[in-house]
Amino acid sequence: MTTNQDDGWTGYYQELLHNAPIGIFTSTPEGRYTMVNAALAKMYGYSSPEEMMSEVTDISRQIYINPSDREKFVQDLEKHGEVKNHECCLRRADQSVFCVSRSVRAVKNSEDKTLFYQGFVVDITDQYQAKQDFKLLFNEMLNGFALHEIICDDQGRPEDYRFLAVNPAFEKMTGLKRADILGRTVLEVLPALEKSWIERYGKVALTGEPDCFENYSGEHGKYFRVTAFSPDKGRFACIFEDITTGRLARQEAREAHERLLKVLDNISLVTQVIDMQTHEILFMNQEAKRQFGDVVGRQCWKVLQVGQSAPCSFCTNDRLLDNNGMPAGIYRWEFFNEKTGRWYDCHDVAIKWVDGRLVRLENALDITDKKLAENELREQKLLLEGILENIPDIMSVKRTDLSVVKYNRAGKEFLNIQDLDVIKGEKCYKIIGRDSSCSSCATLEAVRTGKLTAIEKYVDELGKYFNCRANPIIDENGRIEYVVELIRDITDRKEVEKRIIKMNKDLEIANSEKDKLFSIIAHDLRSPISGIFSSSRIIASDTGSLSPDEIRQIANEMGKSTENLLALLNDLLQWSRMSQGSMDYDPGPCDIQDLIIASLKTVKDVARHKHVEIKYDLPAGVKVMVDEPMVNSIIRNLLFNAVKFSRRGSCVFIRAIENGAMITVSVEDKGIGMDEDIKARVFEHDKKKRQLGTEGEKSTGLGMILCKEFLDKHGGSIWLESEPGKGTTVYFTLPVADSVIFSG
Structure with a gap:
């Protein structure tokens, strides 16, 4: 009965841990989880505890951003027995980073040897980010900030205040350094400070009523706008904005405005300043008053024009502002004024007046004689x-x-x-x-x-x-x-030029490919033919002195040379037919598994001779829309290459994975691999890319080129991954046949 009760309590606790809202785990000192609950698996981005325990085999490498951080954490655990509320950043299954707070203890046996680690984990990403955002805002804000606590006498009246926190902008504005003032009172830092400031800030701290004012600091020679508020009773915070530049700028603007009016008043152009909203004339220079009279304060359309009952239809105000209502630059126009009977070349521009409103500044030059x-x-x-x-x-x-x-x-x-x-x-x-x-x-x-x-x-x-x-x-x-503008139709001439340019480019490419190919063919044909010639001369001249084994050996070498020559000629024939467009392309639905298995038979003897095992993992019933002879040639080429560059006793793997509208086939060997230079030229006519097989087998150099051109015909692609000494994997894609069209 006791055993059954214990089992019941054990199951109850296991269910409780599994459904707990916080992450719970146990792990080995070596870095593997032995138990995780659902909350922890979800927190780390896994669909279930089983998936997480299966996928995570090395906590240091898969969970920690820096694997060495776990070593330091384990050292603290071993030293203290437990670590509480440890905050750090870790990685989820999708490699995204999040922040946690952990409490972990080391569970040990009677000999003080750690058996496992048990921990509780809480996701604090949002809180951590909020703290970082606030810290960034506090340190980077342009305005000065200071937090204080008010100090009162026995009657509760403010008599001093203490600095609690200041930001870098406050230090820069005031020249007071954080290290010198934090924890000290203002009278310790600034003994000459007037008592009225303490009373003013004390009112904010004790009543909670905010205060905002501008003040000139003689000590710093600056104007400040100060906003004071109380975050909680007995404390107040101040935000300091340096407004010295603005105050001085306004004063300079007034002086510049007065100088501008003096200049405008003495130029020979007709110059007027008019409110763009009310059309009120704000300023006229001497020349404008001479031609139109002194009508400052009147509306321009009433006193500068004739017969107008409303603002003029040709008013330029709309042309002086952009879509955002800001000045758009000078607008120049010519106008005949019926009141004066004269032509004017007008230069209108929107500017800000001294009081901040937008006005039209118009400078007009009399151009009557020029117009005639x-x-x-x-x-x-x-x-x-x-x-x-x-x-x-x-x-x-x-x-x-x-x-x-x-x-x-x-x-x-x-x-x-x-x-x-x-x-x-x-x-x-x-x-x-x-x-x-x-x-x-x-x-x-x-x-x-x-x-x-x-x-x-x-x-x-x-x-x-x-x-x-x-x-x-x-x-x-x-x-x-x-x-x-004179326009001549040159279409016929341009078409002829385009055809000539295209023909020249095509000819250059063809000549280049031809020269390169002839060079390769000459080199590749010379070697096997020379071997056959030399061997035949030996047999012809020394037949009587050669033993049967020597004749057999020479015949084998001639056979290899002939085999290499035949492979080269076959590849050249296929490449030539493809280049000339004479090779038939007749795609149809084919079972990918049947295609690959059929091709395996052609390479079986070569693989058996080198003791290379060929393994495959192919989906059943998947059809691809391909030209069967072309795809057979692709698969044979890649399999022969894989066996050629494999070491005796190794394996070649061929796999196929369906991926939407395409299927990806990979051929992997564990052979000699390729360096970056050879990989870069593997699809080019270049004899430098060639490598001998692991047993001296030669290649034509055209196989991969044929594979690429055949796959281009199918709308597929080909690429490879390789590392010297570790092998090569070649990938290519083929289109999946439409199951609706080819069903049955």
Whole structure:
């Protein structure tokens, strides 16, 4: 009965530990878990305690960020017997980092030898991050911060306060160092401090009412804005903001404003400052008052214009601000004022007035005489249009904003335009169906540079290449008024040029590949043929002196040379057919297991001769959409390579794993491997990449190239992993056949 009761209590405690909300574990001194509960497994990112105990075989390497940290922790356990509330950062199963608090004890036997470690773990990631965030904010904030406690006399009246904490910004602002003031009272640090400051801060600490004020510190020569508040009764905190620069800047701004008004008042331009909201005239210089009278304080549209019943429709206020309501720079425009009968070149800009509001500063230059001369010149230029009307190239005249003024006859015919008035003033790019100007626009470039610009470009909307020559027409003031552009269709010429360039590139590549291949073929054919020739000469000349064993040995060598020569010729034939496009590609659904097992038969004898065992792990019933002869060639090549470079008595592994729409096949050997130089050239025509097999077997160098080209045909890929002395694993992918189409 006692035994049954004990078993019941044991089961109860086991269930209690398993379902506890905190992590619980036992582990060996060597670093393996012997028990973990569900909360710990979940905390470390495992689906169950069983999975965690199975996956984690080395706590130092898999759980600790720095494996040496566990050694230090175990030393403390062995020294003290237990460690409580130890905080550290560990790794989850997905390698993410989290923070825990641990309490662990060492369970020992009667001989004081540690049997196992037992521990409790709590996830404190959120609390740890919050502490780090607060510490960062406290140390990095730009404003000074200080925490104090108030000191009162026997009657409860504030008589001093003590420094509890200050941040680096406070030290920088005040020159007081944390090490010199923490724990000391303000009168110890600043004996001359006025009592009124202690009373003011005491009120904040004792009543909880915050206080905010600006103060000049003669000791530091600075202005401060101080915000004081009480985090709990008897304490107060102060945030100090250095506002010295702002105070001085405002004073300098007022002085600069006065200087600006003096300058504006004495220039010869018509200068006015107008409120952008109310249209009130705030300032007029002497020249403005001479032309319009002194109307400061009035609304501009009432006194500077004629016949206006509301703000002017041509007011430039909207053009002076960007989308965020900030000044957008100078806006220049020309305007005829009916009140004065004069033309003006206006330069308007939004600025901040001394009181902070946005105003329009307008400087206007009288250009009446210049405008009359421009009109006369314009009439003369228009007479030249007749000359350009009959040239065979397309000719357009545009304004700088790309609005069309004129097309000649060739242009109208090309665009199928009967009436020019229909598109006059329209943007040139809209006429051909675009929403914006071309990325390379000769007209815009001519406007930008002020020079003749020639550009060749392809216009998608028209499907043609054009040579565009844009010439800016500049007035007597150096401003571009029009751009004349001549456009010639060069589509036929460009197509011929493209074909020539492509043919040259293809020819260069073909010649390079041909030269490289001929070099490889010459080298590879010479060696086996030389061997056969030498062996045959020996047999022919020394037949009588050779023993049967020697003849047999020479025949075997000739057989190997012939075999290598035949393999080379077969690879060359396949590569040649693939390069010339004459090799058939006829994909169909094939069982991947059947394909690989069939290919294993071809390499069986070679593997048996070297005592190399071939193992495989292949999924059943998975079909791939492939050309069967090509894939057989790929698998045979890779298997022969694996056996060739394997040592006697080793194994070759071939595996296949389905991964979505593709299946990945790997061929792994434990042979001689490859260095980085050979790996980098394994898919190239390069004899330097070649290696002999473990028993002197030679290779053609074309096998891997054929594999890659065959896989490219299938939309697959091939890559490898290798390390000298440890072996090579080659991976390639094939498309999985559509099970719906090929079911049954």
